[in-house]
Amino acid sequence: MAGLDEGERELWDAWKRSTEGVRARINAEVAGETGLSEADVSVLTHVHDGGGGALRQHELAVAMGWHRSRLSHHLSRMQERGLVTRESVAGGVELRTTTMGRAALLRARPVHAAAVRRHLVDAVPARDRDRLLTLLRLLAD
Template identity: 55%
Template sequence: MSTRTDLTANTDATTPLSLSERALWFAWKRAHEVLRTRIAEDVRSATGLSDPDIAILIHATDVDGTVRQNQLAVVLGWDRTRLSHQLTRMEERGLVIRRRVAGGVEVEVTDAGLEMVAAAQPVHAAAVRRHLIEPFTSVQVEHLRQALDRISAPDLI
């Protein structure tokens, strides 16, 4: 049984989006930008860390403070160039160090980076809860997570 709705019934590449499809697309774009901006601003105003800084620091500390650069790119969904430039900026500020190892590059969070992420994590958690989770019921949160997982990792579903 298909899980597609009438929104996905028309797959002809030459047919413009329907009004419902366009409304969904623009609602997604607007919601994504509003959430990203609000959460990033809450964290930046409290800690000085940018949205990319906190994403890297949280992911790296989730795996004991050291992660392969290529694994970080996959987890974040970033291309190698974007990640490399961001890591260079973070190295200049003393938040991470990179070192060549067999088969790649490891990124390690420094003591300064660990202090910053420790200060940022409660702010980040509160911002995510306030802007993304609290507007919904627990059932809606689970449905939203499942839908987003389906979009972002269709091969895992």
């Protein structure tokens, strides 16, 4: 078959628009008010909340579903800005947040939560949330 039929095209279109839109809106809101990207917040949260203050880079990559090189690049930028430290230990690299990183995270958390609520959670009717969650998990594989 050559192309998508009408129903398939509609779903694909709505998928692209909503995923791009939600991502862009949340990112713009968080970045504008805190100077951290959504990815920064996610990384800081994992490193800070997990592993008793330290976290292996590999663990973080798995937890976030990121490729090694993506995480490496991102951590380099965050390290440059003084948000995290990297210390190489036996069999890996151990991550810690800096004082500055923790301060930034504390400032960012409420902004991030508000943005996620406004642009995702509250935009979905309460009685559809479970079903949506199930479908999203299916799609995540």
